[in-house]
Amino acid sequence: MEPLTLRTERLLLRPFEERDVQAVATACDDPEIQRFLPVPEPYTLADAGEFVLRTSPAGWREDTMYNFGVFTHSGELVGSMGLVRLAHLRTAMRQAELGFWTAPGQRRRGYTAEAGRAVAGWAFTSLGVERLEWVAQVENEGSHAVALRLGFVEEGIQRARIVHRGTRRDARIAALLPSDWGHPQETPYLPSGRA
DSSP: OOOOOEEOSSEEEEOOOGGGHHHHHHHHTSHHHHHHSOOOSSOOHHHHHHIIIIIHHHHHHHTSEEEEEEEETTOOEEEEEEEEOOTTTTSTTOEEEEEEEEOTTSTTSSHHHHHHHHHHHHHHHTSOOSEEEEEEETTOHHHHHHHHHHTOEEEEEEEEEEEETTEEEEEEEEEEOGGGGTOOOSSOOOOTTOO
C-alpha cells in the first residue's frame, strides 16, 4: 500500500522520515517502552534508523504493517501508532492488531487515544477491517487505559502469550468491531447466545 497521512484536531499521523531518527531513538530508549515492547535495550540511533528507514517503509510496501509516526501540529514526536498482523486483511479474516507506543513527556494528554481513533476509523472505513485486536502484557496499564478509551472490549487474559526478554508473559486481549462504532461490516456477525 502507498503510505498516507491522517490528521486529527491536534495531531498529524504520517510515515516516519529520516528527520525523525533522533527523536525515535530518544523516545525508545525510555525504560517504560523497553519494559513492555520488544525493542533493543539500550535503544541506539542505529536501532532507530533501522525502524524508521527500513522496517516501517517495508511494512507499507509489503502490506505487513502500516505504521504512522504521531506528531503534534508543531512537529513534536508523540509516538507511533499502527496496524500490525495484517496477513489476513485481504481474505475473509479481515483482522488487524493495533500497536502503539508513546514518547515520555507525551503521556496522559489523550494524544495516543486520539491517534488510535484515527487509525481505527481508517481501518474500518478504508481497509474493511472487521476485527481490530489489542494485545498487551497484563502489567501494561497505560496501554490498557488507551484500549478502554477507544472502546475495545476485553476478551480475557491469555497465558504465556507474549515472549519478552526471554520470558513468557500473560497478556490481555481485547477487540473492537466496526459495529462498536456504528460502522457496517461486510461479513454478518452473530454474537454467542443469539443463534
